[in-house]
Amino acid sequence: MLEPSHNDELPPIPGKRYFTIGEVSELCAVKPHVLRYWEQEFPQLAPVKRRGNRRYYQHQDVLMIRQIRSLLYEQGYTIGGARQRMSGESAKDESTQAKQLIRQMIGELEELSKVLKR
DSSP states (O other): OOOTTOGGGSOOOOSOSOBOHHHHHHHHTOOHHHHHHHHHHOTTOOOEEEGGGEEEBOHHHHHHHHHHHIIIIISOOOHHHHHHHHHHHHHHHHHHHHHHHHHHHHHHHHHHHHHHHO
């Protein structure tokens, strides 16, 4: 297993649609039982469950697991701190997207206003 401070040395993520828990375990250098525990602690991490309650992770799930791993093992966050950081980042992303959408709508309305004034 890799040292916690060597997140750069994790293998590249293959271009597959779904990954099993064993594959994700190898890609992220985290044991399967830790992944199952993180699912309980981080509400954003919710792999698809199919036949026999088998977990199938998607590309964004693998990226999120690597981010959680980095927060916990490299940056020294607690589970609670990492959870807060993860939820804060998703809220910031949503806020940024909303602001961009509003700016775009304002621009379109200004253009429409100019056309209507002609």
